Amino acid sequence: xxxxxxxxxxxxxxxxxxxxxxxxxxxxxxxxxxxxxxxxxxxxxxxxxxxxxxxxxxxxxxxxxxxxxxxxxxxxxxxxxxxxxxxx
Numbered sequence: 224x225x226x227x228x229x230x231x232x233x234x235x236x237x238x239x240x241x242x243x244x245x246x247x248x249x250x251x252x253x254x255x256x257x258x259x260x261x262x263x264x265x266x267x268x269x270x271x272x273x274x275x276x277x278x279x280x281x282x283x284x285x286x287x288x289x290x291x292x293x294x295x296x297x298x299x300x301x302x303x304x305x306x307x308x309x310x311x
Contacts, residue, residue: 227309228258228282230272235299237262240270243298247291254285268301279308 234240244260251258258274276282285291286304 224310225255225275225277226279226282228256228272228274228276229307229309230258231305231307232270232272233301234268234270235301237267237270240298240300243294244272247294250290251285255281256285282308 232240241260241262255277256274258272258276261271261273263269263271276285
């Protein structure tokens with residue numbers, strides 16, 4: 224059973240985040256993540272990723288990988304993401 228994840232990110236530049244997100248599509252798919260990126264209409268410095276993951280463990284394995292950590296740094300992600308996990 225998969226879970227739903229909601230990831231809120233504080234960002235410098237949504238365009239940089241979007242470009243990085245698009246480049247990491249294959250890596251996300253390999254990890255079993257099916258997510259979409261959204262721009263917060265009320266806050267230009269906030270992006271939200273919503274989708275599914277096989278499990279919390281699989282999600283954390285992907286997010287803590289050196290490759291993903293570097294991609295987030297280069298994309299201008301500011302601070303740790305705000306994570307919400309949903310089931311049902």
